[in-house]
Amino acid sequence: MNNIELEDTDQIVFTVANEMNKVEVNQEMEFLLPFLRKRLNNFEIKLKLIVTETVKEETVFSPTEKYQYLVKLNPTLEELRNKFDLDF
Numbered sequence: 001m002n003n004i005e006l007e008d009t010d011q012i013v014f015t016v017a018n019e020m021n022k023v024e025v026n027q028e029m030e031f032l033l034p035f036l037r038k039r040l041n042n043f044e045i046k047l048k049l050i051v052t053e054t055v056k057e058e059t060v061f062s063p064t065e066k067y068q069y070l071v072k073l074n075p076t077l078e079e080l081r082n083k084f085d086l087d088f
């Protein structure tokens with residue numbers, strides 16, 4: 001999912017999206033590290049995992065929630081609604 005970075009000559013930094021991906025990579029590490037060490041002829045290689053949490057967007061369903069979401073994006077919408085005496 002993300003680019004792999006080389007921190008030192010023997011440390012690979014791999015960024016994953018969440019804790020579940022980190023667990024999956026840790027499970028595969030018993031096969032991955034020996035393969036990399038042998039192929040690269042570097043038996044000091046270590047893998048460092050960094051988790052970057054993504055922010056989940058709000059889900060809006062009702063008209064009221066949709067309106068509140070739009071007001072959050074553009075506060076002048078509330079002013080416009082009041083000015084023209086509109087209902088949502």
